[in-house]
Amino acid sequence: MQWQNLFPLIDNALSSEENGVKSSLLLVGDPKQAIYRWRGGKAEQFILLSKNESPFSNKDKNTTNLTSNYRSYDQVIDFNNIFFKFLSGKFQNTDYIDLYENSHQNKTNKDGGYVCISFIDTNNIIHENIIEDGENEEENGDKNTLYLKKTIQTVEKIIKQGFQYKDVALLVRKKQHGVLLANYLTENKIPILSSETLLIQNATEVKLILNVLKYINNKADNEAKMHLLYYVGRYIEQFTPVHDLIAQNLNITEEELEQSLEKMGVYIRFNACRKKSLYEVVELIVEGFIKEKANNSYVQYFLDLVLERHIKAQASIADFIDYWDRIGYQKSIPSPEGNNAIKIMTIHKSKGLEFPVVIYPFATGSFSSKGKEKIWIPLENKEVNFSKALVDSKKDITIYSEKAKETYLLKKEEEILDTINVLYVALTRAVEQLYVISEMQLKKDDEPNSNFLSSYFIEFLQIHKRFDKNVFQYEFGIPEKKSPTDEILKGLDEIKVVQHKMNSSAIKIAQREALMWGSMQSEAIAFGNTLHEIMSNIKTSDDVTFATQIALEKGLISPSQKSTIESKIIAIVTHANLKMHFMKDAKIYNETRILDTNKKSYIPDRVSIVNNKAFLLDYKTGIPRETHKTQLLQYELLLQKMGYYVQEKSLVYLGEDLKIITL
Numbered sequence: 124m125q126w127q128n129l130f131p132l133i134d135n136a137l138s139s140e141e142n143g144v145k146s147s148l149l150l151v152g153d154p155k156q157a158i159y160r161w162r163g164g165k166a167e168q169f170i171l172l173s174k175n176e177s178p179f180s181n182k183d184k185n186t187t188n189l190t191s192n193y194r195s196y197d198q199v200i201d202f203n204n205i206f207f208k209f210l211s212g213k214f215q216n217t218d219y220i221d222l223y224e225n226s227h228q229n230k231t232n233k234d235g236g237y238v239c240i241s242f243i244d245t246n247n248i249i250h251e252n253i254i255e256d257g258e259n260e261e262e263n264g265d266k267n268t269l270y271l272k273k274t275i276q277t278v279e280k281i282i283k284q285g286f287q288y289k290d291v292a293l294l295v296r297k298k299q300h301g302v303l304l305a306n307y308l309t310e311n312k313i314p315i316l317s318s319e320t321l322l323i324q325n326a327t328e329v330k331l332i333l334n335v336l337k338y339i340n341n342k343a344d345n346e347a348k349m350h351l352l353y354y355v356g357r358y359i360e361q362f363t364p365v366h367d368l369i370a371q372n373l374n375i376t377e378e379e380l381e382q383s384l385e386k387m388g389v390y391i392r393f394n395a396c397r398k399k400s401l402y403e404v405v406e407l408i409v410e411g412f413i414k415e416k417a418n419n420s421y422v423q424y425f426l427d428l429v430l431e432r433h434i435k436a437q438a439s440i441a442d443f444i445d446y447w448d449r450i451g452y453q454k455s456i457p458s459p460e461g462n463n464a465i466k467i468m469t470i471h472k473s474k475g476l477e478f479p480v481v482i483y484p485f486a487t488g489s490f491s492s493k494g495k496e497k498i499w500i501p502l503e504n505k506e507v508n509f510s511k512a513l514v515d516s517k518k519d520i521t522i523y524s525e526k527a528k529e530t531y532l533l534k535k536e537e538e539i540l541d542t543i544n545v546l547y548v549a550l551t552r553a554v555e556q557l558y559v560i561s562e563m564q565l566k567k568d569d570e571p572n573s574n575f576l577s578s579y580f581i582e583f584l585q586i587h588k589r590f591d592k593n594v595f596q597y598e599f600g601i602p603e604k605k606s607p608t609d610e611i612l613k614g615l616d617e618i619k620v621v622q623h624k625m626n627s628s629a630i631k632i633a634q635r636e637a638l639m640w641g642s643m644q645s646e647a648i649a650f651g652n653t654l655h656e657i658m659s660n661i662k663t664s665d666d667v668t669f670a671t672q673i674a675l676e677k678g679l680i681s682p683s684q685k686s687t688i689e690s691k692i693i694a695i696v697t698h699a700n701l702k703m704h705f706m707k708d709a710k711i712y713n714e715t716r717i718l719d720t721n722k723k724s725y726i727p728d729r730v731s732i733v734n735n736k737a738f739l740l741d742y743k744t745g746i747p748r749e750t751h752k753t754q755l756l757q758y759e760l761l762l763q764k765m766g767y768y769v770q771e772k773s774l775v776y777l778g779e780d781l782k783i784i785t786l
Contacts, residue, residue: 154222155207155547158471166540170218192228194477196236196555198600200228203550209583210543216536223543235605237556240580241277241596242563243269270300270560271307274484277558278313278465281480285604286556288314292466292478294549300485301467302326305456309420314464317456323428324452326421327354328413333447335408339396340440342377349373354412360387384411401443402426402433424456470549479606481553486561487577490542498534500527542576555606565592653679654691654777655742659728662711664696695775700783703771704740709733717761727758737762739772747776747784755786 150172157166173186192200204227211223245266274293281291295301301317302325308315323329331354337347352372356365363371372383377393384391391411396404405426416422432438432446443451466478498516502509503524514520521528550557561577569592571578571585584590589597656679660670671689674680680688696705709731717725729740739758743751751774759769776782 155226155544156474158474158541158544158548160537160541166222166544167218170222174218190227190229191231193231194554195551196233196605197230198236199238199553199555199557200230200236202238202557202599203547204228206550206583207543207547209586210546210579213539213543213579214536215532216540219536219540226547233605235555235600235603237598237600237602238559239277239557239596239598239602240559240561240584241273242561242577242580243273244595245269245562266562267303270484271303273560274304274482275307275311275313277482277560278308280602281482281556281558284602285608286480287463287609288465289463290479291482292468292473292476292480292552293482293484294468294470294473294552295483295485296470296488296545297485298322298469299325301469304467304484306419306421308465308467310416314462315467316462316464317467322453322455323421323425324454326419326425327358328416328419328422329425330354331412332405332408332422332425333444335391335412336404336440337444339393339404340444342393345373348380355384355387355389359389359412397440400433401438401440402430404440405429420456424454428454470545473552474548476552477554478552479554480556480558481549482558482560483549484560486549486559486580487564487575490538490574490576498530500524500530546576546579555604556602563592563595652744652777654688655728655744657688657692658695658742658777659713661692661696662713663705663707664693665707667692667696691781694781698781698783700785701740701773701775704729704731704738704773706731706733709738717758717765719761719764725758725761730758730762732767735767736770737767739769741774743774743776745776747774747782752784752786 152169152172154166154169154173157164157169160166172184173188195203207223207226211220211226214220214223243266278288278291282288293301293304295304302322305315305317306326331351334347334350334354337344338351341347349369352369353365356363356368360368372380375383381392389411391407396407399407409422409426413419413422428451429443432443436442436446438446470483496516497513498520499511499513500520500523502512503526516531516534518531520531550559559580561580562575563581564572564575564577565581566572571581581590584597653674657670657674660673661667667689671680671685671692674688675682675685695701710733712727712730712732714726714728715730717727719725727739728742731738731740739755739762741751741755741758755772755774759772762769772786774784774786776784
């Protein structure tokens with residue numbers, strides 16, 4: 124609910140009485156945890172409430188500050204008290220200064236706790252080829268690897284103290300960092316849980332598979348081809364610069380591309396892929412490009428998704444790409460709760476939660492990365508017909524006018540508050556131990572680069588006379604577990620990934636369990652459902668052999684059942700009471716959607732049209748019901764509205780015994 128819309132509700136509540144007792148209202152909040160300004164939230168609203176000001180008509184209020192921390196151990200509380208009091212000096216706004224200068228929390232006799240600030244060692248990374256936004260992609264890849272390795276080392280250190288994986292939470296500012304961590308931990312056989320960082324669309328390997336599929340679907344898709352080549356240059360070919368590799372291969376023929384990829388260790392034949400099923404194509408892509416990452420959890424779940432679409436919808440490559448763009452991109456790896464696994468989540472998602480141990484990797488980031496943001500500034504030129512202008516949020520604004528300068532500086536103060544608030548939420552989630560992994564970003568004079576978040580940690584250490592540019596780890600407290608140990612949860616049995624791709628003709632997947640087991644009532648219904656699906660591919664008796672062969676290839680039926688199914692279908696298409704429905708000169712519409720004037724959808728199983736006469740056929744399973752007849756009559760009305768005369772309409776009950784009802 125919007126803040127302004129809350130006012131009348133609160134005023135109404137406060138103005139009422141019950142039995143002579145005036146109503147009251149309790150509002151609870153912490154401006155230091157207001158981290159949703161980008162959604163319209165404002166820390167300033169609660170800051171004003173905590174002062175003498177009140178936006179409500181009833182000005183009587185009592186403010187109580189909750190000063191005790193019942194969550195964390197002593198050392199974690201001490202560190203955060205000192206650190207955030209130090210950060211209060213980053214503000215010019217007196218309200219913001221007061222907010223953090225007086226953020227001290229009292230301890231509650233939980234002795235122990237541990238805080239560790241560490242920096243990745245980037246001395247061996249070659250710093251060159253800086254691109255426009257100040258970042259080099261390959262250099263960032265190397266830094267990411269250092270962050271991931273340091274995170275693994277930290278996890279191992281924590282587990283050795285007696286903590287379990289389920290005690291640990293990894294907090295990240297960006298979801299892409301969560302994806303990197305999820306992949307890396309999975310590859311190192313460390314169990315993970317995450318509700319938001321496991322979107323499979325974020326995985327580099329999944330992006331590759333999709334781009335190769337797009338290229339196979341349309342060889343003229345140069346964008347997909349470029350992304351394919353980028354992956355090869357970035358992750359496979361070690362000797363040719365990425366941009367050179369793309370330039371050399373983007374405009375060559377497909378045959379030349381295959382030969383070029385083969386020289387780089389990637390074997391794939393695109394034209395052969397176009398003749399195979401969707402699932403087989405994806406298997407070939409994995410085999411050719413990312414065989415060593417086939418057990419990647421994102422790749423495995425993507426394969427599951429492809430198989431599901433292949434089975435349910437017999438999807439082609441084009442169908443799957445369309446499905447992905449509409450729905451599939453939202454899919455994420457399912458992670459069952461209750462497992463002994465590390466949690467990965469964004470800082471925003473962690474708000475209000477607590478964890479025995481918190482690791483905050485990738486604790487850096489540029490303060491100048493918001494250069495494309497806009498800001499409204501007041502205009503003082505009376506010749507212009509509007510009072511404000513939307514401009515880029517740059518320091519140049521300060522020379523426009525005093526009001527523009529004031530607006531810009533207020534905006535920068537808000538940005539600093541938002542940054543520190545996010546940091547506050549991250550560092551106060553820990554109960555017993557807190558680990559911050561940052562980067563030592565120094566200027567040429569060895570002073571911290573104030574454009575980066577890491578400068579906060581470096582300056583803090585400098586003030587306390589502890590910083591040394593050759594020391595990469597700083598500890599507060601003793602790294603030992605003080606809390607009681609919970610019962611260790613039994614781990615799940617690991618199912619190893621089969622990386623050898625089997626010949627497609629060597630195995631068939633049975634998709635109808637009733638065809639494998641007995642023939643009780645429910646199994647008979649499933650048997651009928653299988654017949655129903657096969658009948659959707661039959662227009663005349665000439666199609667019976669072809670349709671059953673397709674069903675065999677899809678795994679709908681087994682080879683031993685093929686002749687039985689064929690006999691059953693022939694009995695239907697040649698039945699004396701159904702001969703009008705299977706005339707060879709009729710126009711056949713199998714499972715074709717009809718929309719009525721209200722845009723409601725209807726799908727009759729079979730409509731045969733001959734000389735403006737319609738013959739309606741619907742397949743059913745189980746016992747006959749009145750609703751089945753009602754449905755068929757509804758189809759008849761629709762066809763009549765379309766100008767057809769329905770000459771015959773029949774219900775066919777599919778099962779071990781065939782039953783026909785003609786209305």
